[in-house]
Amino acid sequence: MEIHIGDRVADVTLVSKDGNKVQLTIDGTPYDVDIVMAENGSCSILHDGKSFNxxxxxxxxxxxxxxxxxxxxxxIDIIDSQAKYLRMRKGADEKQQDKIVSPMPGKVVKIPVKAGDRLQAGDIVVVIEAMKMQSNYKVNSECVVKEILVNEGDSVNSNQVIMTLDVIKEED
Structure with missing residues (x-):
């Protein structure tokens, strides 16, 4: 999952949890910590013999x-797979980016477009299966498929670029 701390984005993965002992990675670096949470929201963290509250x-x-x-x-904002998925689904509210990025790990089921295709807002560009559910990813403005970086059947990682686009600017 991503954790946004102000302007910083950290990639955090829970490796294991046994009682208060937690193993996790932050941006690929492993950490072993002992965490105790109180009901009032206070948290005590023990790491490398140092205590943090x-x-x-x-x-x-x-x-x-x-x-x-x-x-x-x-x-702090926690952006887990579900939040990424929901952000991608409601993406029509946001400006079309010049690339399509997988919001979570999954398998490419279908790519109904090819390089050079001119797309309209609402066109489906890729279908990804994740957590036993297929999701259609669409563009939200007119664009042209520049390059497709994956094939049907490929596994994709979270935040992996699937294809690049040339967004067609609206003329005023």
């Missing part, structure tokens, strides 16, 4: 927090 305050929406630690406050 933090206060977690959950914001509306459930996956955003204010974390107070060391006389500093941090705004």
């Amino acid at each position: 933090a206060e977690l305050i959950r914001k509306e929406g459930g996956k955003s927090y204010t974390v107070n630690a060391h006389y500093q406050s941090y705004n």
